[in-house]
Amino acid sequence: MRNDIVPPSAEQPSLAERIRHDMDSFTPSEKxxxxxxLSHYPFAGLDTVAEFASRAGISAPSALRFVTRLGFSGFPDFQKHLREELEAQLLSPLAKSGPVEPGQGAPALAAFAQAVIGNLTATVENIAPAEFDAVVALLSDQRRNIHFTGGRFTxxxxxxxxxxxxxxxxHVDFIEGQPALWRDRMIEIGRKDVVVAFDIRRYQEDVTALCETAARQGATIVLLTDPWLSPIARVARHVLPAHITAPSxxxxxxxxxxxxEALVSAVTKRLWETAKPRMEAVERLRNGEP
Amino acid sequence: MRNDIVPPSAEQPSLAERIRHDMDSFTPSEKxxxxxxLSHYPFAGLDTVAEFASRAGISAPSALRFVTRLGFSGFPDFQKHLREELEAQLLSPLAKSGPVEPGQGAPALAAFAQAVIGNLTATVENIAPAEFDAVVALLSDQRRNIHFTGGRFTxxxxxxxxxxxxxxxxHVDFIEGQPALWRDRMIEIGRKDVVVAFDIRRYQEDVTALCETAARQGATIVLLTDPWLSPIARVARHVLPAHITAPSxxxxxxxxxxxxEALVSAVTKRLWETAKPRMEAVERLRNGEP
DNA sequence: ATTGTTTTGAAATTTTTGATACAGCTTTTC
DNA sequence: GAAAAGCTGTATCAAAAATTTCAAAACAAT
Structure with a gap:
């Protein structure tokens, strides 16, 4: 028998918190x-049992057992609670943002996420729009060959x-960073080639060497790096720096x-006329259709 | 017959505004x-017809006629609209990330970043601390072998x-998703193995097959997926869902x-005693030192 | 007053939804 | 490796909710 679960009387902690807290005591379907x-809290629970169960990928009885285990007398009772909670929350302007549970991981995770969000904001603010647009245009030029490369992590x-x-x-490919693997491919690289390199600190010499070689042959280099700029920046036509510090x-x-992802999105939109049929064709091939 | 009323298609003005506007065309009980x-918008409408009618001091049929007159096909339809309106309103503060339209370069980048940030926030909020901690503990167990795998993008x-x-x-490695590449390796997989799988929608059958095979042999499966959960969730011990929708x-x-990254960070901290010398050793080897 | 029209609710009907019993399967335990 | 316990889905049933029917009440205009 598992440990009992407190019924949902008039408590302070939201149902969501209780669920998160008890998560590991749930059966697979209940999870x-x-x-x-939790992913669409609380709206996912406001539909019918059948709908809820189907969306969760489980059967209706399992969904019922889930709410019963939560301490409710039935699905309507459960929905009533959700509605009341929602109403209470909506009426109190900013009662939200409850403090996340203790535990070891959660605070760390939240802190980490916060740092990452800060990085993203700083990154976007420090990108020159013209630079971003130029890279999009470059990658949208179908006459060029695009090569991607990076270091051990990137x-x-x-x-x-x-x-x-x-x-x-x-005309898109990936080049391994080790010199032995790309040396001979360099013969193909020329003015109509674009090398997109990812390189952040503990800059990797072999990636730098690759880019320098390519640049010497006339290729256009695009560099995604950190704010301290990889040495590749010296030979790069375009540089997009991103903030990378984290509590880790x-x-x-x-x-x-x-x-x-923003580049992929922008280029996809820009090439939509040709990208759409291409994507559909790829999809067909994956499905083994003619 | 009275004047027609516009059906509740995809409009901007909330239902409440329309009701106020049309108020004087209603019959007494409709009023x-x-x-x-309006006095308890929109929660008063979220109960049953009977409840709603009773609270309004009218009969159920009158309540029905009211919502029909508003342009809905029935009471469930009406409630669905209320819920959606509520959801849209509640989500607006952060996840305003509706289908952000075209926009060129930089604005698109900013919009994209905002959507991503919304995803990160939602992701962190919906991770069960216990689940996260359990995965950290699992990955920190040095007696286990860890295998990472994923689909074509993941x-x-x-x-x-x-x-x-x-x-x-x-004891860490990467397994290619194609069955031909992992079939024979499965002989090595057993109870002390952990498979960490990345799989988001357009879930990939070969990754699922890999995990099912591994699970059948007693391996513990950890799944990183989207909120709709890859079918791998069926055999996974731990599931960490992340929001993935973007204006793209x-x-x-x-x-x-x-x-x-949060897992890497947490495990590194947890294993610091052994990780530190190990990392230093790796660094020396990279530099060609003895 | 009387007739025609509109509005309304009680009751009957239909549809939908929630709940349960049971059997197969998985996992755990001894 | 066998037995027990636990979990889950299918099929079924019961309950409740929504909807329709229809006749009475209210109202307006003659």
Whole structure:
């Protein structure tokens, strides 16, 4: 038998908090219900049981068991509570933003998120609009070849970028950072090539070498880096810096990801006429259709 | 027959305003219904017809006629509208991130950033502290083997995670999503293994298959997904959902990255005693020192 | 007053929704 | 490895809610 759960009398803590707190005492289906409810709190619970269960990917009886376990006498009772909570919350202007639970992780997570959000804001504010637009234009030029590369950590971001651009347009690839792997490919790189490099501190020599070689051959270099600028900046045509400090032993790449996704989004919109049929074709191929 | 009333399509003015405007065209009992609704807008309308009618001092049919007259097809339709209006209003403060229209370059970047920030906030708020802590504990258990995997886009995140954890602790690797590449490796997977999977919508069957196979062999599955939960959730021990919608043709993985980095940070702190010398050793090796 | 029109609610009907019993499956425990 | 406990979904049923019907009441205009 599991530990009992306090009935939802007239308590202060919102139901959401209680659910978060008791999360690990739930069964798998109950967790799914809980996740759905918390992700659209409290509106997900205001529909019918059938709708709620279906959205959570569970059966109606499981949904019922979930609310019963929460201490309610039935689904209507549960909904009534949600409505009352909502009304109370809406009437008190800023009663929201309750202090997150104690525990070890939550505060750390919240603090981390706050730092990351600060980074994103600072990053956006320090990007020159003209620079961003210029990069979008460059990456939207279908006659050019685009190569993505990065360091040991940022390499994953380069892959992320490549996996998206590859679908939007052609002539896109990823270059591994190790010199042995790209030396001979450099013969192909020329004036119509664009190298998009990701490089943040503990700047990596091999990535720098790659970009310098490419630049010497006439390629256009786009650099996504930190505010202290990777040495690649010397040979780069465009530089987009992102803030990376976080309350961690590691730097955060969220700002770089933001820029990457924003670029993908902007280029997709710009090339929409050709990107749309292309994306549809890719989808068909993935599904094994002719 | 009285003058027609515009149906409640996608309009700007709230229902309340329309009711006030049309007030003098209502019959006496309709007015009573209108007054009740406006006095406790919109909660008075969220109960049952019977309750609503009784509180307004009219009969159920009259209440029905009232909502029909407002242009709704029935009482459930009416309530649905109220809920949606309420949700939109409640979400506006932060997640104003409606379909932010075109806009060029910089404005688009700012809008994108705002949406991403909203996602991060929502993600953190909906993570159960216990769940997060449990995952940290799991990944800090040095006796276990950790395997990261992901789909065509999220695979990059898995690599990102792997590249960090690899330095903090041992027994960490990355598994390619294609079945041909992992089938035979499954022989090694057992009870002391942990599979951390990244999977967001357009959930990928091969990743699901990998996790199901691993789970069947007794491995513990940790899933980072979107709020709609990948089917992998069925076999996952722990699920960390992140909000992913963005004003783009693509979803945003920023929330997943945030969780990843927060996990890396937390585990690094937790294993600091052993992680520190290990990180220093890695650094020496990179520099070619003995 | 009387007739035609509109409004209204009681009761009957239909539809929807919530709840339960039970059997299969999974996980845990011994 | 077998038995027990627990979890979950299908099928079914009961309850409640929404909707329609219809006749009485209120009202307006002759």
């Amino acid at each position: 799914r219900a809980a996740h759905l409810l 390499g994953a971001l380069a892959r992320y970028a490549e996996s998206h651009f590859r679908i939007v347009r052609s 032993n590691w730097d955060s790449s969220a700002g770089l990801l933001l820029l990457t | 009573r219904a209108a007054h009740l609704l 695979g990059a995140l898995a690599r990102y995670a792997e590249s960090h954890f690899r330095i903090v602790r041992s 043709n693509w979803d945003s993985s920023a929330g997943l990255l945030l969780l990843t």
